[in-house]
Amino acid sequence: MTAHALAEYALVMALVLGLAVPIGAWIARVLEPGERPLPLAALERPLYRLLGTDPADDMPWPRVAGAVLVLSLAGVVLLYALQRLQGALPLNPARLAGVPPLLALNTATSFVTNTNWQAYGGETTMSVLTQMTGLAVQNFLSAAVGIAVLAALVRGLVRRNARGLGNPWVDTVRVTLYVLLPLSLVVALLLAWQGVPQTLDAAREATLVEPFRTDSATVTSQVVPLGPVASQVAIKQLGTNGGGFFNVNSAHPLENPTPLSNLVQVVSIILIPAALCVTFGHLVGDRRQGYAILAAMTVIHAATTLPTIAAEQAATPVLAAAGVAITPGDDAPNGNMEGKEARFGIASSAIWATTTTAASNGSVNAMHDSFTPLGGLVPLWLMQLGEVVFGGVGSGLYGMLVFAILAVFLAGLMVGRTPEYLGKKIEAREVKLAALVVLVPSAFVLLGTAASLLTASGRAGIFNPGPHGFSEVLYALSSAANNNGSAFGGLGANSDWYNVLLGFAMWIGRFWVIVPVLALAGSLAARTPVAPGPGTLPTHGPIFVVLLVGTVLLVGALTFLPALALGPIAEQLQLVAGGR
Amino acid sequence: MxxxxxxxxxxxxxxxxxxxxxxxxxxxxxxxxxFPWQATGSVLTVGGRAVGSALLGQPFSGDRHLIGRPSATGPVPYNGASSSGSNLGPVNPALDSLVRARVALVRAREGLAPDARIPADLVTASGSGLDPHLSPAAAALQAPRIARARGIPVDSVLGILRRAEAPRWLGLVGERRVTVLRANLLLDGTVVQTSP
Structure with a gap:
């Protein structure tokens, strides 16, 4: 690996961790303002009256779950209708037709579940109205809901002998107003400055400098695609949504034009998930608890990013044998540049690939399908870990806290004591709920992959031959069931089979986690805290960090190693053997 | 509920x-x-006529021009209405034969030795199919051929390529790159406006 790549990675992480501290403290204040009113308190009161909710209404977990489910279902209905009717609605300068039913349903589910799996190309499918007032709205809302669920879980850990977990409507409104909107505004303007379009026009036409002939016609012009791109890309990254305005997402030179715009976006991807760890420390009254979780995430991120950079810089024997320069230099990135952009080279592309899959973002700035076998394995596995290494906004940390509960349970088994986390005893009910959260989406990934390979309609979507074709299917299921949204893009996913299967996967990946997490929060809230004893494992030190990292990696490896062996590992062996 | x-x-x-x-x-x-110019697509105009976006690559093939990266968009390369990468996997035989053909083409076009290694970006398809850039190495490699076709010294071509080059951000982030469209407009002596 080059020193330049290492320095770039260090800069990304320094920015993320440096900004996470103040932003995390601010989010803590937004979620628990206490006696000090928030700046827009006067605006909030009429909002809650309009919603018909009392901010002091302290809801037990079933009502919180109900609120999240009803809001999400209503979101799916609205987004579905908007896509189907876009042909008859305004702000459709490209005169695009309504989106077909199953694709519209898949896309609605995708954006409501914070997945942003895209079985369509933005510039050829979605009108300006659909993108701006439909997809982008769910980018905000799904992220805010993620933080609201996290807030409920943290209240469950903090409160004693309580039933209520707060008011999710209030949390959702506040997170949008005080966190997502201001950050999005800043990021959107930075991106517009760098060249990301922001207009209600859909496209302009330019005359080519050098017209060319094809078999059938002479091509003399090029479309310059436009739209309200900067505002949508900002929240797509900050909300860990990841849905691109254009088909190739942030590989598109108008969606991500410069190394600086790329840096702003890659930092935005994990900024809020990292900040929420700091928030967690503030809310539980012991900042070290938050830093320990953040440390565990950072360790896994670094340990997966650096090998990915190395794998992509080393490229493959196939490229080397074809006469391609591999050694990186100051005047050419070289290595595996298939599917990568010249302005990003290898380092910025590989750092992005692991960051977007560690977080449940799923936007891409390079085509993952064309990564080397090992370079593609890492993003795939990061999703399979359950999107807890930074993970989604809110969802990453509530997922990681489930792993923390499993980690103290494992530690308890080793020393033969009742495990506890933050003073709350972890008993059979909690461990069962945690196991459900971990096992069900993983089972769906493996069974869904198997079902796709056993059916003609599932196999029909495969683009690349051999083990790589298997990886394409495994990647799609891993992405959908963990609400990531990135793809091995060769897979023809806009078929009835994948639109339905992946739609279910996204729904399960979101709500089969949210509902047990809220149940867990309810059961923890009701407990009386116990004072730490000599058998208590401190959850703020390096031993706990190691234990947490070990639990996440072990569960991920045990669940997915056999499947990975059939895909990227087989492909790597194929390369080493020199065969095809 | x-x-x-x-x-x-x-x-x-x-x-x-x-x-x-x-x-x-x-x-x-x-x-x-x-940012009125950026907000509407960074379009370059000549006498009010748009000749491209400073951020989008265009297809070039003539000997007098700098030739950009292979593009995998369909049905024509550099299709601004439909961005796409090739999505070819690393051991897909189709990738192998495409890259071999491109390497042979570049060696022949630029008059290079039959075993010359070619900068990776010049013989691999970009992620977007609209990549506006080349690495400095991939651009400099084409300077002698452009100079010959235009009957000008190689040094003046290299000078133009340097004018069309952008650095890493802070010398650290991303890659050095030559904007192909800008280099070709400079080579052609076309004066463009960057007003919105």
Whole structure:
């Protein structure tokens, strides 16, 4: 690996961790303002009256779950209708037709579940109205809901002998107003400055400098695609949504034009998930608890990013044998540049690939399908870990806290004591709920992959031959069931089979986690805290960090190693053997 | 769950208004004032006629021009209406034969030794199919051929390539790169305007 790549990675992480501290403290204040009113308190009161909710209404977990489910279902209905009717609605300068039913349903589910799996190309499918007032709205809302669920879980850990977990409507409104909107505004303007379009026009036409002939016609012009791109890309990254305005997402030179715009976006991807760890420390009254979780995430991120950079810089024997320069230099990135952009080279592309899959973002700035076998394995596995290494906004940390509960349970088994986390005893009910959260989406990934390979309609979507074709299917299921949204893009996913299967996967990946997490929060809230004893494992030190990292990696490896062996590992062996 | 229906519907409507209309309108308004050229696609014009976007690659094949990266967009390369990468996997035989053919083409076109290694970006398809850039190495390699076709010294071509080159951000982030369209406009002596 080059020193330049290492320095770039260090800069990304320094920015993320440096900004996470103040932003995390601010989010803590937004979620628990206490006696000090928030700046827009006067605006909030009429909002809650309009919603018909009392901010002091302290809801037990079933009502919180109900609120999240009803809001999400209503979101799916609205987004579905908007896509189907876009042909008859305004702000459709490209005169695009309504989106077909199953694709519209898949896309609605995708954006409501914070997945942003895209079985369509933005510039050829979605009108300006659909993108701006439909997809982008769910980018905000799904992220805010993620933080609201996290807030409920943290209240469950903090409160004693309580039933209520707060008011999710209030949390959702506040997170949008005080966190997502201001950050999005800043990021959107930075991106517009760098060249990301922001207009209600859909496209302009330019005359080519050098017209060319094809078999059938002479091509003399090029479309310059436009739209309200900067505002949508900002929240797509900050909300860990990841849905691109254009088909190739942030590989598109108008969606991500410069190394600086790329840096702003890659930092935005994990900024809020990292900040929420700091928030967690503030809310539980012991900042070290938050830093320990953040440390565990950072360790896994670094340990997966650096090998990915190395794998992509080393490229493959196939490229080397074809006469391609591999050694990186100051005047050419070289290595595996298939599917990568010249302005990003290898380092910025590989750092992005692991960051977007560690977080449940799923936007891409390079085509993952064309990564080397090992370079593609890492993003795939990061999703399979359950999107807890930074993970989604809110969802990453509530997922990681489930792993923390499993980690103290494992530690308890080793020393033969009742495990506890933050003073709350972890008993059979909690461990069962945690196991459900971990096992069900993983089972769906493996069974869904198997079902796709056993059916003609599932196999029909495969683009690349051999083990790589298997990886394409495994990647799609891993992405959908963990609400990531990135793809091995060769897979023809806009078929009835994948639109339905992946739609279910996204729904399960979101709500089969949210509902047990809220149940867990309810059961923890009701407990009386116990004072730490000599058998208590401190959850703020390096031993706990190691234990947490070990639990996440072990569960991920045990669940997915056999499947990975059939895909990227087989492909790597194929390369080493020199065969095809 | 019935009690949650009203807040859900009202919140959805409010969010659509605030994050779906007011927020993008605000960004559009500020961007139009502060960055009018960038906000409308960074379009380069000659006498009011758009000749391309400074951020989008165009297909070139003539000997007098700098030739950019292979593009995998369909049905024609560098199709601005439909961005796409090749999505070919690393051991797909189709990738192998495409890259071999491109390497042979570049060696022949630029008059290189039959075993010359070619900068990777020049013989691999970009992620977007619209990549506007080349690495400096991939650009410099074409200077002798461009100079020959135009009957000008190689040094003046190299000078133009340097003018069309952008550095890493802070010398650290991303890659050095030559903007192909800008280099070719400079080579042709075309004066472009960057007004919105």
């Amino acid at each position: 019935r009690e949650q229906l009203r807040p859900a519907v009202v919140l959805l409507a409010l969010m659509t208004l605030v994050t779906g209309a007011i927020y993008p309108a605000l960004v559009t308004g500020i961007a139009r004032l502060a």
